[in-house]
Amino acid sequence: MSYTGPGFDPPQPRRSLRGPLTVALAALVPGALLGWAVYAAVDGPGNGGSSAGASATASSSGAPSSTTPSPSGDRKPSASPTAEESPSPSASPSAPAASGPLKGKVVVIDPGHNPGNFRHTAEINRQVDIGTNRKECDTTGTSTDDGYAEARFTLDVAHRMRALLEEQGATVKLTQDADRPFGPCVDERARIGNAAKADAVVSLHADGSGAGNRGFHVILPGAVDAGAADTRAIVGPSRDLGERIAGNFVRVTGSAPSNYVGGGTGLVTRKDLGGLNLSTVPKVFVECGNMRDSKDAALLTSGAWRQKAARGISDGIVSFLRG
Structure with a gap:
């Protein structure tokens, strides 16, 4: 997902590390963040080299960094699978839940976009109601x-997460599995999670910002009460879910929080995303990295790293659901 183009607003201004998001994340995963710092210092695998550590350090100190993203969509996405990608066994919602600590819990995974969207630009440009205003169906x-393509990346990570969460006993549903020509639209994606009475929903993405902008961030819903949108009941639990995912993502992948949004916390709050505005269950978006930075791209295109990303996000979900 990019912060430019149809349906995407500019990133929010960076906030001081003394703000509440930093306190929350620091309280959650001090060991994980310290571990990442040591990991980056020795240029361990998965962090893309010492430049990532330098970027995170600059972000943590409040030094300015570029927030000018590059335009996305100037290349036709590749739809052919690679040997590293996890297979999709079927488009069924979930295999029968196994016995495990998450028995009885429902998780909805929302793989961002759809590999066929670029063939259906008229349909995905249709405006839908997101509560606060109207935006494009999808991008x-x-x-x-x-x-x-981001759509290939999100599906691959979704399949890996589904396998991990089903091993824990959860019932897992995907909003799409490349089993439809395009979409679903952002409002339908929210309705799928709501109808499932999901205990947690995670929407998977990768950013399309400018080169040099690196790292992951988790997008949390802001408090919205407008039209069909009322997120007030889910803001608190969604923040808890997002903080746990951020902490475990750092721990498992060794990746740093974004150096261009979130003030080094890896957490960003937004009120302009229909998938969050229309949700009635705890939900967050995860931007796993920046596809337009060569170092982040090397991670995002690695099957081994995508398995780590799936594990980190899944561990955060498990932590949230087990309390």
């Missing part, structure tokens, strides 16, 4: 400079 998403 094509972004891609790496080599053409690896």
Whole structure:
């Protein structure tokens, strides 16, 4: 997902690390963040080298960084699978839940965009109501400079997460599994999670910002009460879910929080996303990295790293659901 183009607003201004988001994340995962700092210092695998550590340090100190993203969608996304991608066994909602600590829990995974969206631009440009205003049904998403599409990335991570969460006993549903020509629209994605009475919903994305902008961030719903949108009841639990995902993502992947949004916390609150505004159950978006930065792209296109990303997000969900 990019912060430019149809349906995407500019990133929010960076906030001081003394703000409440930093306190919350620091309280949650001090060991994980310290571990990442040591990991980056020795240039361990998965962090893209010492430049990532430098970026995170600059962000943590409040030093300015570029927030000018590059346009996405100037390359046609590649739809062919690679050997590293996890297979999709079927488009069924979930295999029968196994016995485990998450028995009886429902998790909805929302793989951002759809590999076929670029063939249906008229349909995805249709305006839908998101409560606060009207926005495009969906977008094509972004891609790496080599053409690896965000929609392929999100589906692959979703399949890996489904397997991990089902092992824990959860019932897992996907909003789409490349089993439809395009979409679903952002309002329908929210309705799928609501109708499932999901205990947690995670929407998967990768950003399309400018080169040099690195790292992941988790988008939390802001308090909205307008039209069909009323997020007031889910703001608190969604923040808890997002903080746990952020902490576990750092711990498992070794990746740093974003150096261009979130003030180094890896957490951003937004009120302009229909998938969050229309949700009635705890929900967050995860931007796993920036596809337009070569170092982040090297991670996002690695099957081994995508497995780590799936594990980190899943561990955060498990932590949230187990309290």
